[in-house]
Every structure is written in structure tokens, then in C-alpha cells.
Amino acid sequence: MIQKIMFMNGYGVFVWFSFAITFVSCAIIYIKTLRTLKKYENEYAKELNKLSVSERKIVLKKSKVASQVFASYNKSF
Amino acid sequence: MLTKKVKSRVYLISLILVSISIALFFILRSLNNNILYFKTPSDIKLEKTVNYNKIRIGGMVKKNSLKIDSEEIEFTVTDFKNELIVSYRGTVPNLFSEGKGVVAEGVLSDKNFFIADRILAKHDEEYMPPELKDLLKDNVK
Amino acid sequence: MFDLINPSRVFSWIQKLINFINSIFFVVLMIALTFALIISPPDYLQSDSVRIMYVHVPSAWIALASFTAIAFFSVLSFIFKIKNLNLISKSIAPIGLLFTFLAIITGSLWGQPTWGTWWVWDARITSMVVLSFFYIILIVIHKLIEDEDKAYKAASIVAIIGSINIPIIKYSVDWWNTLHQPQSINLLKGTSSIHSSMLLPLMLMLLVLLLYCALIFLMKYKTEIIRIKKKNIKRL
Known part of the structure; x- marks a missing residue:
């Protein structure tokens, strides 16, 4: 049964290689994208941390994006 | 509703697209024999x-x-x-x-x-x- | 109307959507793979090599659809100067390039056992290679041109010019003699020459890859929003 699925009447190599290359390259792009996203989130949160307390308060209040990134960054520490 | 600037950009895009399509049509037609596999x-x-x-x-x-x-x-x-x-x-x-x-x-x-x-x-x-x-x-x- | 796609407004939704897709992705993937590799029948002519269709065809569709979307958004952003649409186009381009490459590579792997050759320069395959060049130009523009507004403008013009290639790819198999077979599914007429037992895994794999695209798009779009906010941090 398993042998039959692997062999696929002689087309197994082509079929499995097509599926493998699709999912491997998708996984690589996923990891790369996730890393870039995390990098930008962390850098942004660090810059928010660098601001003076009053400044940060204004930024966090005015920008939803800033407050969310900041909140999730602090949660992860 | 559309301002003059927006209108002029619509015309510009249409002009670009139409002229490239026409040019491409003639190129492809003259190359027809080479495109046929x-x-x-x-x-x-x-x-x-x-x-x-x-x-x-x-x-x-x-x-x-x-x-x-x-x-x-x-x-x-x-x-x-x-x-x-x-x-x-x-x-x-x-x-x-x-x-x-x-x-x-x-x-x-x-x-x-x-x-x-x-x-x-x-x-x-x-x-x-x-x-x-x-x-x-x-x-x- | 365009307030709906205002970055600050959609931002809180992005992470929720990412989490949702992440939670269902592996279940859908396993179902699709089971159908594509095990349950679905072999073809009467091509035997099991027909299974390559389940990754090849959705990849090609996504490659074409991505460019169509980019071209559409580029026209809108060029005419109405909506900056947010540029961010969306920029986030889609790498996905389109990935799937153009996948369509070409899996097509090559399908061509060898069925046609008897890895590669031919027929109209369909050549126009797909041209599509990959357009994607590469779109991506390189953002790396090479420092001035963002100029880069977005150049990218929209390239996308609008490249959009002419899309109908050429789609109809190449009808207009010219090609080694590539004509399209099996006609959306306008709603007909399909693929048997339902093979259409189901095809659609399931399309769903899996679309979910994947949505995931990558959302992550890239989120990155872009944060990048803009970070640049303007003091301006608030």
C-alpha cells in the first residue's frame, strides 16, 4: 500500500518532488516573512521605549498600531 | 466628482495601455510564425x-x-x-x-x-x- | 470608502486573521494532501503524473491573479493617489513571484514524464517567464529606488504595462499552436473537462495555497504598516 503510494506507477519521483518543492519553498518564505515581521515589531517597540514617558503616552494614545505593538512586545518579556 | 487632475491621469493611463496594446498586437502578428510552436x-x-x-x-x-x-x-x-x-x-x-x-x-x-x-x-x-x-x-x- | 482600508483601522484585525488561518491551516492541508495524493484516482492517460496538476494549476492561477490584483491596485493608486494601495501591491508581489516560479518548476516536472521534455519555448511557457521578469522588476524597484514615492510610481507604471501580458498568458493556448494543453476550466461558460473526482483535490489544494497566500500577505502588510509608523514615530 505505502509502496504503491510512493511509487505511483513510476511517476512517484516527479509527483513527490513537485509537492516537496512547493511546500519547502512555501515554508522558507513563511519563516523569512515571520522573521522580518518580528524584527520590525521589536525595533518599533524599542524605539517607543526610548521616547520620554510623556511623549510615549501621546504616541500610544494617538496610534492604535503603536499601542498594540507595544503591548504585545511587553507581554513577551 | 472627479477633479481635473484625476481625469487627466485616467486619460494618461488609457493612452499608455491602448498604445502598448496596439504596438504589441502588430509585433505579435509579424512574429506569428515564430510564436507558433x-x-x-x-x-x-x-x-x-x-x-x-x-x-x-x-x-x-x-x-x-x-x-x-x-x-x-x-x-x-x-x-x-x-x-x-x-x-x-x-x-x-x-x-x-x-x-x-x-x-x-x-x-x-x-x-x-x-x-x-x-x-x-x-x-x-x-x-x-x-x-x-x-x-x-x-x-x- | 477608502477609509475601510485605513491601516490603523485594519491593524487590529490583521493579527486576528493571522491567528485564525494558523489555527485551521494544518487541518485543511492534511485533508487536501490526502485527497491529492491518495484518494483521487489516476488519470486514464497520464496515470499518477496527473497529481502534479494539483500543485501546478493552483500555483499558475495564483501567479496570474496576484499580478491582476497588483495591476488593478496600481491603476487605482496612480489615478487617485491612495498610498495604502501601494503598500498592498508591494506586499503581494513576492507571493506572485514565488508562485510563478513554482508553476514553472512543477510544470517542468510534469512535462518530462508526459510530453517527453523538461522545457520548450512555446507561447504559454515563454509568457510565464516574462511574467516572472515583471515580478522581479517590481520587487527590485523597491530595493533600488530610495525615494519611496518615486519607487511606488515606477512600480505602478511597470505593473500597468505588465498587465497586458496577463491576457496573453491566458489565451496563448488558444491563439497559437502550443505544446501546452488548452485550459480545462472555462469560468465564463462554467464548464470543466476535469472529472469531479479530480476537481475536488484541485479545489482543496487551491484553498490551501490561497490560505497560505493570505497568511503571507497579512504578515507582509503588517510589516509595511509598522515600517511606515516607525519612520513617522516623531511626527505624531
């Missing part, structure tokens, strides 16, 4: 002189025309209007069979005879399980 037997028939350069021809392998010798295979390629006899030495792709599409690369020896040095199989856009194909065959009989 293969010629059909009817195309060969229409040519006034026999072209002895390397070309590709394509069509259906005529049913009951396939003859296999120890070294050579010979078959008729048809586009259901005209026909061409093809001879070939070598291995053929798995999907090559009578009643299926084929593309052959080689040279014409005269208007009706083609000597191929490479055979490619061309399949159609129908996909179905084997049991269903058998059923269809039975119905035709």
Missing part, C-alpha cells in the same frame, strides 16, 4: 516550396497508422484535413499513442514525408479516471 499538415500543404530547414510539425497520430519496426517507427500525423507521414528512430514518450496529439521535430524530405529526430507527446485538457474512460469507450461501441 509547430506547424500543422495543412500549413505545410499551403507552403509553395518545400522548406528543408529544421521545423516542428504537430497534430493527431492517425488511428491504425502506427507501424513499429525493430529500428524505426512510422505513423501518419493528421489535422483532420491534411496528412503527413512521419518516420522516427528512437524512444517515444509514454503518452505517445494512436489517436493522441504529437509534436515532431525534424526535417521534411518532401511535402508528404517528414523525418523526425525528436518526438514530444501533446495531451488534451481532459482528465478523468480510467474506469470512466472505459465506460465511455463501451458506449461508443
Whole structure:
């Protein structure tokens, strides 16, 4: 049964290689994208941390994006 | 509602697209012979002189025309209007069979005879399980 | 109307959507793979090599659809100067390039056992290679041109010009003799020459890859929003 699925009447190599290359390259792009996203989130949160307390308060209040990134960054520490 | 600036940008884009499309249309039309991947037997028939350069021809392998010798295979390629006899030495792709599409690369020896040095199989856009194909065959009989 | 796609407004939705897709992705993937590799029948002519269709065809569709979307957004952003649409186009381009490459590579792997060749320069395949060049130009523009507004403008013009290639790819198999087979599914007429037992895994794999695209798009779009906010941090 398993042998039959692997062999696929002689087309197994082509079929499995097509599926493998699709999912491997998708996984690589996923990891790369996730890393870039995390990098930008962390850098942004660090810059928010660098601001003076009053400044940060204004930024966090005015920008939803800033407050969310900041909140999730602090949660992860 | 649309400001003058927006309107002018719409015109600009339409102009770009239309002019490129027209240019491309003429380029593609003049290149038509190079874009065609293969010629059909009817195309060969229409040519006034026999072209002895390397070309590709394509069509259906005529049913009951396939003859296999120890070294050579010979078959008729048809586009259901005209026909061409093809001879070939070598291995053929798995999907090559009578009643299926084929593309052959080689040279014409005269208007009706083609000597191929490479055979490619061309399949159609129908996909179905084997049991269903058998059923269809039975119905035709 | 365009307030709907205002970055600050959609930002809180992005992470929720990412989490949702992440939670269902592996279940859908396993179902699709089971159908594509095990349950679905082999083809009467091509035998099991037909299974390559389940990654090849959705990849090609996504490659074409991505460019169509980019071209559409580029026209809108060029005419109405909506900056947010540029961010969306920029986030889609790498996905389109990935799937153009996948369509070409899996097509090559399908061509060898069926046609008898890895590669031919017929109209369909050549126009797909041209599509990959357009994607590469779109991506490189953002790396090479420092001035963002100029980069967005150049990218929209390239996308609008490249959009002419899309109908050429789609109809190449009808307009010219090609080794590539004609299209099996006609959306306008609603007909399909693929048997339903093979259409199901095809659609399931399309769903999987679309979910994946949505995931990558959302992550890239989120990155872009944060990048803009970070640049303007003091301006608030």
C-alpha cells in the first residue's frame, strides 16, 4: 500500500518532488516573512521605549498600531 | 466628482495601455510564425516550396497508422484535413499513442514525408479516471 | 470608502486573521494532501503524473491573479493617489513571484514524464517567464529606488504595462499552436473537462495555497504598516 503510494506507477519521483518543492519553498518564505515581521515589531517597540514617558503616552494614545505593538512586545518579556 | 487632475491621469493611463496594446498586437502578428510552436499538415500543404530547414510539425497520430519496426517507427500525423507521414528512430514518450496529439521535430524530405529526430507527446485538457474512460469507450461501441 | 482600508483601522484585525488561518491551516492541508495524493484516482492517460496538476494549476492561477490584483491596485493608486494601495501591491508581489516560479518548476516536472521534455519555448511557457521578469522588476524597484514615492510610481507604471501580458498568458493556448494543453476550466461558460473526482483535490489544494497566500500577505502588510509608523514615530 505505502509502496504503491510512493511509487505511483513510476511517476512517484516527479509527483513527490513537485509537492516537496512547493511546500519547502512555501515554508522558507513563511519563516523569512515571520522573521522580518518580528524584527520590525521589536525595533518599533524599542524605539517607543526610548521616547520620554510623556511623549510615549501621546504616541500610544494617538496610534492604535503603536499601542498594540507595544503591548504585545511587553507581554513577551 | 472627479477633479481635473484625476481625469487627466485616467486619460494618461488609457493612452499608455491602448498604445502598448496596439504596438504589441502588430509585433505579435509579424512574429506569428515564430510564436507558433509547430506547424500543422495543412500549413505545410499551403507552403509553395518545400522548406528543408529544421521545423516542428504537430497534430493527431492517425488511428491504425502506427507501424513499429525493430529500428524505426512510422505513423501518419493528421489535422483532420491534411496528412503527413512521419518516420522516427528512437524512444517515444509514454503518452505517445494512436489517436493522441504529437509534436515532431525534424526535417521534411518532401511535402508528404517528414523525418523526425525528436518526438514530444501533446495531451488534451481532459482528465478523468480510467474506469470512466472505459465506460465511455463501451458506449461508443 | 477608502477609509475601510485605513491601516490603523485594519491593524487590529490583521493579527486576528493571522491567528485564525494558523489555527485551521494544518487541518485543511492534511485533508487536501490526502485527497491529492491518495484518494483521487489516476488519470486514464497520464496515470499518477496527473497529481502534479494539483500543485501546478493552483500555483499558475495564483501567479496570474496576484499580478491582476497588483495591476488593478496600481491603476487605482496612480489615478487617485491612495498610498495604502501601494503598500498592498508591494506586499503581494513576492507571493506572485514565488508562485510563478513554482508553476514553472512543477510544470517542468510534469512535462518530462508526459510530453517527453523538461522545457520548450512555446507561447504559454515563454509568457510565464516574462511574467516572472515583471515580478522581479517590481520587487527590485523597491530595493533600488530610495525615494519611496518615486519607487511606488515606477512600480505602478511597470505593473500597468505588465498587465497586458496577463491576457496573453491566458489565451496563448488558444491563439497559437502550443505544446501546452488548452485550459480545462472555462469560468465564463462554467464548464470543466476535469472529472469531479479530480476537481475536488484541485479545489482543496487551491484553498490551501490561497490560505497560505493570505497568511503571507497579512504578515507582509503588517510589516509595511509598522515600517511606515516607525519612520513617522516623531511626527505624531
